[in-house]
Amino acid sequence: MGHSKVPFNTPCVVGSEIDYVLQAIQQAHTGGSGPFALKCQTLLETLLGVKKCLLTKSCTDALEMAALLLGVREGDEVIVPAFAFPTTASAFAIRGACPVFADIRTDTLNMDETQLESLITPKTKAIVPVHYAGVGCHMNTILEIAHAHDVPVVEDNAHGLFAKYKEQLLGTFGCLATQSFHETKNFTCGEGGALLINDAALIEQAEIISEKGTDRKRFERGQVDKYTWVELGSSYLPSDMLAAFLYGQLEQRQYVIERRKKIFDSYEALLRPQAAALELQLPTIPSDCEQSYHMYYILLPTEALRDAAIRGMAEQGFISAFHFMPLHLSPAGRKYGGNQACPVTESVSRRLVRLPFHLALSASDQEAIVDALLRSLRHATSRVGAAH
Numbered sequence: 001m002g003h004s005k006v007p008f009n010t011p012c013v014v015g016s017e018i019d020y021v022l023q024a025i026q027q028a029h030t031g032g033s034g035p036f037a038l039k040c041q042t043l044l045e046t047l048l049g050v051k052k053c054l055l056t057k058s059c060t061d062a063l064e065m066a067a068l069l070l071g072v073r074e075g076d077e078v079i080v081p082a083f084a085f086p087t088t089a090s091a092f093a094i095r096g097a098c099p100v101f102a103d104i105r106t107d108t109l110n111m112d113e114t115q116l117e118s119l120i121t122p123k124t125k126a127i128v129p130v131h132y133a134g135v136g137c138h139m140n141t142i143l144e145i146a147h148a149h150d151v152p153v154v155e156d157n158a159h160g161l162f163a164k165y166k167e168q169l170l171g172t173f174g175c176l177a178t179q180s181f182h183e184t185k186n187f188t189c190g191e192g193g194a195l196l197i198n199d200a201a202l203i204e205q206a207e208i209i210s211e212k213g214t215d216r217k218r219f220e221r222g223q224v225d226k227y228t229w230v231e232l233g234s235s236y237l238p239s240d241m242l243a244a245f246l247y248g249q250l251e252q253r254q255y256v257i258e259r260r261k262k263i264f265d266s267y268e269a270l271l272r273p274q275a276a277a278l279e280l281q282l283p284t285i286p287s288d289c290e291q292s293y294h295m296y297y298i299l300l301p302t303e304a305l306r307d308a309a310i311r312g313m314a315e316q317g318f319i320s321a322f323h324f325m326p327l328h329l330s331p332a333g334r335k336y337g338g339n340q341a342c343p344v345t346e347s348v349s350r351r352l353v354r355l356p357f358h359l360a361l362s363a364s365d366q367e368a369i370v371d372a373l374l375r376s377l378r379h380a381t382s383r384v385g386a387a388h
Contacts (some may be wrong), residue, residue: 004318004319004366005316005317006318006319006356006361006365007319007320007327007356007358007360007371008319008320008321008354008356009183009356009357009358010205010358011183011188011190011358012209012358012360013220013248013357014249014252014255015096015248015249015251015252015254015255015360016243016248016251017245017248017249018115018248019211020036020244020245020247021241021244021245021246023036023244024240024241024243024244025241025312026038026381027202027240029238029240029356030240030241031237031239031240032237032238032239033237033238033240034240034243034296035238035240035244036243036244036247037055037237037238037240037243038193039247040053040055040194040246040247040362041053041054041194041245043247043250044130044179044194044196044250045163046194047253048130048172049153049162049169049172050171050172050197050198050268051178051197051198051199051200051203052196052197052200052203052206053194053195053196053197054163054194054195054207054210054236055192055193055194055237055238055243055246056192056193056194056195056210056236056237056238057192057193057236057237057238057242058180058182058191058192058193059087059156059158059178059179059181059182059193059311060090060179060228061193061234062191062193062194062236062238063091063092063156063178064091064094064095064132064178064234064236065129065195065206065209065236066091066126066154066159066176066178066195067091067092067095067097067126068092068095068232069176069199069202069206069209070125070126070152070153070176071125072092072094072097072125072126073095074096074097075090075097075123076095076096076097076098076123076124076125077097077099077100077118077121077123077124077125077338078092078097078098078099078100078124078125078126078127078128079094079099079101079102079116079120079124079126079127079128079172079284080099080100080102080128080130080327081098081099081102081103081104081110081111081128081129081132081327081345082099082102082103082328082340082342082345083104083109083130083132083324083326083327083332083342083345083348083349084130084132084156084324084327084328085099085158085171086321086327086330087213087325088130088156088325088327089101089333089336089337090332090336092125092126093337095259096157097125097230097339098123098336098338099179099327099333099336099337099338100119100124100337100338100340100344101327101333101337101338101340101342102115102116102119102340102342102344103115103340103341103342103343103344104132104342104344104345104348105344106205106344106348107284107286108132108135108137108284108285108286108289109132109133109348110129110130110131110132110135110136110137110138111129111130111137112344113137113138113141113142113145114141116141116142116145117145117149119301119340120145120149120151122275124149124151125151125152125259126130126150126151126152126153126154127142127145127146127151127153127154128153128154128155128156128214129142129153129155129156129159129174130156130158130159131155131157131159131163131165131170132159132165133159133283133291133292133294133295133297134159134160134161134167134170134186134291134292134293134294134295135160135163135283135284135285135286135289135291136160136163136286136288136289137165137168139165139166139168139173140166142173143173143174151332152174152175152176152206153173153174153175154174154175154176154178155173155176155177155178155179155196156170156175156178156181157171157177157178157179157187157196158178158179158180158185158193158290159169159180159185159292159294159295160223160292160294161179161185161186161187161292162186162257162292163290163291163292164289164290165289166288167237167290170292171196172196172198172261173198173199175198175202176196176197176198176199176202177195177198178193178194178195179193179194179195179196179198179373180192180193181193181194181246182285183247184294185258185294186257186260186294187246187249187250187253187256187275187291188245188246188249188250189238189243189246190242191238191240191242192238192242192243192246193266195210197279204217204218205231208231209231209232209233209234209236209345210231210233210236210237210344211233212229212233212234212235213229213230213231213232213233213236214227214228214229214230214232214233215227215228215230216247220377224234225337233326240298244320246380252306255386256359257292257293259276259295259359260293260359261293261294262291262307262355263293263357263359263361263366264291264293264296264357264361265353266366267296267366267370268282270366270367270370271298271370274374278374278377278378279300279301280298280299281298282298282300283296283297290366294357295354295379296354296355296357297323297352297353297354297355298352298353298355298373299348299351299352299353299384300351300353300377301351302351302352302354303350304350304355305351305377305380305381306322306350306351308376308377308380309353309373309377309380310322310353312346312372312373312375312376312377312379312380313369313372313376315376316372316375316376317372317374318356318368318369318373319353319356320347320353320355320356320369320373321353321354322352322353322354322355323349323351323352325349326342326345326346327345328340328342328345328351329346333369346382353373355369355370356369356371
């Protein structure tokens with residue numbers, strides 16, 4: 001097959017990103033902690049109402065900072081969903097903790113909060129819910145259980161910037177939260193992330209960790225006459241050129257959100273009438289959630305149909321994709337993690353298909369994508385029927 005007719009994902013310039021990158025170069029401060037990083041951090045602190053935001057080079061960096069901040073070490077346990085990107089677990093495993101895998105709900109594909117309490121032990125150091133596809137987890141229950149056991153919550157909000165649960169912004173529930181600005185996310189700078197800090201007691205330590213373990217921020221504020229190495233840390237700061245690109249994206253947040261909503265709603269309108277006949281499970285958005293419109297996925301009845309759909313669409317020139325492989329069954333998950341049963345995760349991982357989703361998609365693109373998907377499914381279904 002040649003080139004895809006429609007990219008699965010493509011980065012888009014939506015505002016002044018290029019001009020701001022040039023400004024960053026001209027200001028002769030292209031390293032970390034530059035003017036555009038400060039603008040991004042201040043804007044996110046204001047919009048989200050968090051006590052502190054620190055930009056990082058990735059969401060993985062932000063998760064690793066969270067592990068350091070919480071003092072995660074060998075022998076600890078950290079509860080994570082089995083249906084997640086690997087670094088949700090590895091950021092804590094790299095500190096010596098054992099990931100304890102929670103299964104997911106059948107509707108939102110988020111951590112199943114009803115199983116959470118049974119996974120907590122005296123070794124539990126943190127609970128890390130992932131807001132899958134930018135739809136909020138059942139945070140009231142998760143926080144209630146976490147508080148009852150005095151366990152901190154770290155939200156992996158890579159998918160959910162500006163989404164809400166019960167009218168509260170995601171990323172503002174846990175003591176810490178992490179964001180992603182990877183090229184596949186709603187707002188991007190190619191590679192980037194952020195650590196959101198809701199517990200003021202963690203701010204100074206977080207600044208030290210982000211500044212390679214030094215008290216440089218205290219020096220810049222005039223609190224010490226020189227800065228030095230005081231704690232463990234690493235090089236987590238992104239270039240100000242990346243921050244400049246990101247700031248241009250964040251300025252256009254309303255346009256980005258509205259455009260992505262239109263794309264999501266178009267997929268819904270095209271697929272909802274076909275869902276029952278083809279046994280498709282479309283995304284579930286609870287009434288108390290305002291999603292981020294991060295992706296559009298469907299769940300097929302069987303793995304065979306899922307594979308046939310992906311293959312059939314590819315033959316017609318359209319890329320679709322599965323998503324996370326179950327962490328508890330992965331080589332590293334078996335090596336470093338607990339031995340939990342997660343049947344919903346296993347089922348979902350075998351049946352999920354993601355459709356192309358980016359700002360450059362046109363209405364005709366979406367119609368062609370859905371037409372290719374439906375043709376693939378009908379062809380696969382008819383072959384199964386003929387075989388019987």
